[in-house]
Amino acid sequence: MPFVKQQKNKAYFKRYQVKYRRRREGKTDYYARKRLVVQAKNKYNSPKYRLVVRFTNKDVICQIIYAKLQGDFVLSAAYAHELPRYGVKGGLTNWASAYATGLLLSRRTLAKLGLADKYEGFAEPDGTVQLIEAAEDAPRPFKAFLDVGLARTSTGARVFGAMKGASDGGIFVPHNGNRFPGFDLETKTNDDELLRNYIYGVHVAEYMEYLEEEDEERYKKQFATFIKNGITSDKVEDMYTEAHEAIRADPSAKLAEKKGKPAKPYRRLIALNKKQKLAKINDAKAIFEASR
Amino acid sequence: MPHSFGLRARTRHMFSRKFREHGSIPLSTYLKTYKVGDIVDIKANAAVQKGMPHKFYHGRTGVIYNVTKSAVGVLVHKNVGNRYLEKRVNVRVEHIKHSKCRQEFLDRVVTNAQKKKEAKAAGVSFNLKRIPAQPREARHISTKFNVPQTIAPIAYETLL
Numbered sequence: 215m216p217f218v219k220q221q222k223n224k225a226y227f228k229r230y231q232v233k234y235r236r237r238r239e240g241k242t243d244y245y246a247r248k249r250l251v252v253q254a255k256n257k258y259n260s261p262k263y264r265l266v267v268r269f270t271n272k273d274v275i276c277q278i279i280y281a282k283l284q285g286d287f288v289l290s291a292a293y294a295h296e297l298p299r300y301g302v303k304g305g306l307t308n309w310a311s312a313y314a315t316g317l318l319l320s321r322r323t324l325a326k327l328g329l330a331d332k333y334e335g336f337a338e339p340d341g342t343v344q345l346i347e348a349a350e351d352a353p354r355p356f357k358a359f360l361d362v363g364l365a366r367t368s369t370g371a372r373v374f375g376a377m378k379g380a381s382d383g384g385i386f387v388p389h390n391g392n393r394f395p396g397f398d399l400e401t402k403t404n405d406d407e408l409l410r411n412y413i414y415g416v417h418v419a420e421y422m423e424y425l426e427e428e429d430e431e432r433y434k435k436q437f438a439t440f441i442k443n444g445i446t447s448d449k450v451e452d453m454y455t456e457a458h459e460a461i462r463a464d465p466s467a468k469l470a471e472k473k474g475k476p477a478k479p480y481r482r483l484i485a486l487n488k489k490q491k492l493a494k495i496n497d498a499k500a501i502f503e504a505s506r
Numbered sequence: 507m508p509h510s511f512g513l514r515a516r517t518r519h520m521f522s523r524k525f526r527e528h529g530s531i532p533l534s535t536y537l538k539t540y541k542v543g544d545i546v547d548i549k550a551n552a553a554v555q556k557g558m559p560h561k562f563y564h565g566r567t568g569v570i571y572n573v574t575k576s577a578v579g580v581l582v583h584k585n586v587g588n589r590y591l592e593k594r595v596n597v598r599v600e601h602i603k604h605s606k607c608r609q610e611f612l613d614r615v616v617t618n619a620q621k622k623k624e625a626k627a628a629g630v631s632f633n634l635k636r637i638p639a640q641p642r643e644a645r646h647i648s649t650k651f652n653v654p655q656t657i658a659p660i661a662y663e664t665l666l
Contacts, residue, residue: 231526244530252536254575255599259539283537 243364250361251281263289265358265387267316267376269365274312276319276376278358278385290326290467292319299468300460301453304439309375309395310415310454316379317458321465324384329356335384337462341410343391346384355386370395375412414451422447517561521552529553535600540578544570545608548580550601557598567605568595578602 236242253262261280268275274294279286294306294315305311324330332352336344346355358380362373374393381387391397395412396405411417422440425433426447434441445453486494514521531553540546548563557577562584572579577598583590618634625632 229526231528233529234532244533248530248533248536251533255540255578256573256575258541258573281533281537283534 240364246361250359251286263356263358264361265316265319265377265380265385266361266363267312267365267373268363269307269312269372272307274307274315274372274376276315276380278319278323279361290319290323292316292322292467296467297457300457302457303443303445303453304437305415305418307372308415308418309370309372309412310418312372312375313379313382313413314454314457314461316376316381317383318379318461318465319376320380320383320385321461322467323356325465327356329353329384333384336382337458339378339382339410339413341396341404341406341408341413343389343394343404345388346381346386355384357386357388360387360389367393369393369397369399378409378413414454416451419447419450422450513560515561520561520564521550521558523552531600535603538599538604540570540573540599540602540604542570542573545605546570546578546580546602547605548582548595548597548601549603554598554600557596557601559595559597559601563593563595563597567607572596 232238234242234244237244250264251262253260261282263278263280266275266277266279272295275291276293277291278289280289281287292315294311296318297306297311297314300314300318302311302314320335321330324333329352332349333346333355335346348354360373360377365371365373367373369392371393374389377387377389378394381389391404392402394404394409395417396408397403398405422433422437425436440446440450531551535551545567546569547567548559548565550558550561550564552558563580563582566582568580568582570578571581571594574596577596580595580597580602582593582595584593585591614636621632621634
């Protein structure tokens, strides 16, 4: 191999400027964050709320967050793993569940702020793109801006499902319909029927039907939790409809009990700080002196 | 060769970012709130080219008289000839920070009020004025292991 100068030598490391920690972790897009979080100076201390939607492999996290100098504060949060409480038994990360999580978050927030009666939102979503409007004789609607994080904003993405849920729940989230499933790029129109179906999980139900006929094995593997809970393809839509009603009836959060951590079989070695090291040395000295 | 007077002339070092502090700036600069009447320091941040102050105002301190969406208006006194002119500088918030001189005063107001209250309760007389650093008091110095050395100039000698 020909001699190549070592690129990452001492000089390189001395001059290297690290990116921000959250950028190194690959979690925050600072370009977007600056534009989302910063409030106009002539609005002084009024908070700028953002609707944060994040997807993990098995969960959907929706939060309303505002930024302060000390850090970001979460006003309210909703998780897809709370949906079984409202009757959603499986498919917790699909489009319909994202919608339900967004809906749960907005109802919870409005209840917390005392705006739940003034802003009911749209209880029977029909797939049209409607934004919350200011009610008369009431404070203006709670406004939050969608924060997708690092998610790819392709048409039909689940982040927009959560946003639609929050919007239909009564929070004013400024948006237009061009990223909902069923948006036709050529004619620039939304397919309301399709969107309504997505909200109620009809697309999942159809796939379930298709797989049942085509390939029993794959069907059992794919929809194992649905089958276990006795949900067939014709029950999916009702499951979500009832869940929406249950969410609107009682959106309050139930805090889980804190479980004590089980004792580990080993003692983890923690690095001592200077004070502790000195104390240790003084103790050893005292013991030595006493034994002399 | 003509002399150039461009807006950023002679700012090679003044406007350069510090070592390993290049790139996007921390969001805490944007999260601070400024009100009319606040005393602020102007310090240009070359990472943001919009709303930069002219190099003259880099390092000046002034009072905010106007707050807009992403900038503030600052009153700075500039010495022109034999007088001070009140200049109005419109600067984006990235180039501004709260001046600690004001904070020091406000802290002192609080501590003085506290001291006054305590002194009045105790019936003791008090002096709240700041006194400048005074000459050192007289003190005894031991000459044990510390014999004073007498230093005298040596007799003059031409060393040619």
